[in-house]
Structures are given as structure tokens and as C-alpha cells.
Amino acid sequence: MSNLISLTDLTPTDLADLVSRAVRFGRVGVREKTLTDRSVGIYFSKSSTRTRTAFWAAATRLGAHVITYGTDDLQLTTGETLEDTGRVLGEYLDALVIRTNGDVEEMRRIGTASRLAVVNALSSDEHPTQAIADLAALTEEFGSLDRRHLLVVGEGNSSSCALALAAALTPGLRVTLLCPAGYEVPKDILGAVDLLGEGRARVEQITNPSLVQGPVDAVYTSRWQTMGVPKEDPEWLTAFEAFRVDDNFLGKVAAPHTVFLHDLPAVRGQEVTDTVLDGARSRAWRQAHHKMTAAMAVLEWCVTMP
Structure with missing residues (x-):
């Protein structure tokens, strides 16, 4: 699994490949369901129309199963640490997409779980x-x-x-x-x-x-x-x-x-x-x-x- 928490984690080749793939998806659509039987969680603690729906549509079009979490749905609200949350979700999910008003470092703490890919879908300091x-x-x-x-x-x-x-x-x-x-x-x-x-x-x-x-x-x-x-x-x-x-x-x-x-x-x-x-x-x-x-x-x- 690879996290995408900040663009600073990418190489120029990584970014160019992601952009090229996005352009191709826009041109020809999905030719192969590369995420069949994978599981993707979407945790948005703030409102969203486009990004939340875009990730749901992206995951399902690629064949993944999706679960969505709202502001009060995870035990983070009752004191569980970010690290423990990531470790547990890594037992069930392949990827977790996150939007919060927190910073990149908070997402990195969740992303320490080796079996869970974490995607930054907007933090206070980067999108x-x-x-x-x-x-x-x-x-x-x-x-x-x-x-x-x-x-x-x-x-x-x-x-x-x-x-x-x-x-x-x-x-x-x-x-x-x-x-x-x-x-x-x-x-x-x-x-x-x-x-x-x-x-x-x-x-x-x-x-x-x-x-x-x-x-x-x-x-x-x-x-x-x-x-x-x-x-x-x-x-x-x-x-x-x-x-x-x-x-x-x-x-x-x-x-x-x-x-x-x-x-x-x-x-x-x-x-x-x-x-x-x-x-x-x-x-x-x-x-x-x-x-x-x-x-x-x-x-x-x-x-x-x-």
C-alpha cells in the first residue's frame, strides 16, 4: 500500500503518471476494474459535495466496495488514537480517504498502519x-x-x-x-x-x-x-x-x-x-x-x- 497524504511524498514521475492516468480515464473511461473486491473507506468530518461523491464514484467504477463515515461515526470522538484507528481499519479496508480541517501530520498518524493506504482528500494545509x-x-x-x-x-x-x-x-x-x-x-x-x-x-x-x-x-x-x-x-x-x-x-x-x-x-x-x-x-x-x-x-x- 502507498499513501497519498502530501505531494511532497511524490516524485515528478509519480505525479506525471497520476495526471496521465486521470486524463486517460477522462477520455476512455474504465476498461478494467482494477479494484475488484477491494474495500475503500471514506471518512469526511466536514461537508463535501464533489470530493466525497467523486471518490465514491471512482471506487465503485473500479469495482471496490465502499463504506462511508460521518463526523461522529468513528471512535476518534470517544478518545481512540489516530494510530489505533488506522491500525484497526487496516484489518478491514485497503484504503481510507480522509477530509478534515486538521493538518497533514494528523493523516500521517493514521497512515502509519502498513496495511492501509491513506488518501488526503483535503487537509487544512494541502489538497x-x-x-x-x-x-x-x-x-x-x-x-x-x-x-x-x-x-x-x-x-x-x-x-x-x-x-x-x-x-x-x-x-x-x-x-x-x-x-x-x-x-x-x-x-x-x-x-x-x-x-x-x-x-x-x-x-x-x-x-x-x-x-x-x-x-x-x-x-x-x-x-x-x-x-x-x-x-x-x-x-x-x-x-x-x-x-x-x-x-x-x-x-x-x-x-x-x-x-x-x-x-x-x-x-x-x-x-x-x-x-x-x-x-x-x-x-x-x-x-x-x-x-x-x-x-x-x-x-x-x-x-x-x-
Whole structure:
């Protein structure tokens, strides 16, 4: 079994293979049920529409049996340790998909069980499977990620962190993180990007929209309140006003071929306008489809890789 808890655990070849497999699943569907008679648990302690359903659909399409757990369904709520929970579930399951507001290290504690593959379906600091879906959508669109420039706009949240790490593993891909001051991608993540990319990662972070060097190939945004967690500053919205992706914003950074991505759910009128999200440039809905194909690639890789 192999865990996928953080992109920092992957090699460039690992990530490229996962993205390629996700693109293939999107193109031809399932040709072989590679997880027949395997068992997959899905534990989400927070709300989810796309990711939970994508992993359920991915596992069942590949032939696995699935059990889902809600917030209060595991004995974690009564004091059992993460390590003991993982050890027990490893006696029954082949993989456990987890979403929490905890950090990567909590998932690593569950993932110490040698017979259980653990998949990070969103932690407070990283969303690795979302990044795989995003790269699959971009690869499908452009054929190659080499010399492509992705502009990631808004809060430096778990999706932004994952895309920065993914860029470090993807030669030729350039990522610009455009974040409001005070809401940037954390310095420790940028440090990990440098280490992962061995100093060659084409990732930069800026806080002034006028400094974007366009045109870019894709503009990406997320909702400004990740997982609905409130911000400490009651006036936080004022810091984000210049970061709304509308037609005017796109007009300043886009070329004719530029596409728009959003990891969804969207708060229409905040981080993106209807005309952009529903417009001709938007690939958000195909991107959502690739959440399932990425989940298929990840589960297959975690459970069947020697």
C-alpha cells in the first residue's frame, strides 16, 4: 500500500503518471476494474459535495466496495488514537480517504498502519488530489503543461498550496500565486516548493494584481472562505475586492486561448462573476469531472502499486 497524504511524498514521475492516468480515464473511461473486491473507506468530518461523491464514484467504477463515515461515526470522538484507528481499519479496508480541517501530520498518524493506504482528500494545509484533477484538466486542454503559465488568484489556501507543490514536480509549468496581503501561501509551503523543485521551480507569489505578467494560459480561483471557516478580521472582504475574477480582470491577463478554472463550490459574485464561471472560457465543470478521474488514478495507484 502507498499513501497519498502530501505531494511532497511524490516524485515528478509519480505525479506525471497520476495526471496521465486521470486524463486517460477522462477520455476512455474504465476498461478494467482494477479494484475488484477491494474495500475503500471514506471518512469526511466536514461537508463535501464533489470530493466525497467523486471518490465514491471512482471506487465503485473500479469495482471496490465502499463504506462511508460521518463526523461522529468513528471512535476518534470517544478518545481512540489516530494510530489505533488506522491500525484497526487496516484489518478491514485497503484504503481510507480522509477530509478534515486538521493538518497533514494528523493523516500521517493514521497512515502509519502498513496495511492501509491513506488518501488526503483535503487537509487544512494541502489538497493534493485537487491539484491532480487540476493538472489533468489543463493537460486535457493544452496537451502538455510545458511552458504553460497558471495564475492562481485569491487566498493562499490548501488548493493554492497543492498547486504550488505540483508545479515544483512538473518541469516547465509556471505558477503565479496572486494573493491579498496577509492571506498568502505560507512560507513553509514555499520552502517545500524550493526543496521539491531543487531550486528550479517556476513558482512566484505576488500581492499586487498589476504585477501579473500576462498573458497567462489559465486563471484559477477558489472561494475566499475555504471550508466555510470564518476569518478573524471582520473587514476581510475589503482585502479581496481587487482579486475578483470578472471580465475586466480577465481582459488584463488573458489571451484568446486562456481558460478559467475553479475548484468549486463557487460563491458567485465574490471570487468570480457569473459571466466568467458560465462563460466560454470556463472549464470548471470539466475540471469537476476530473475530480473523479483523479480519484480513480489515486486509488488505483495507492492500492495496487507494488
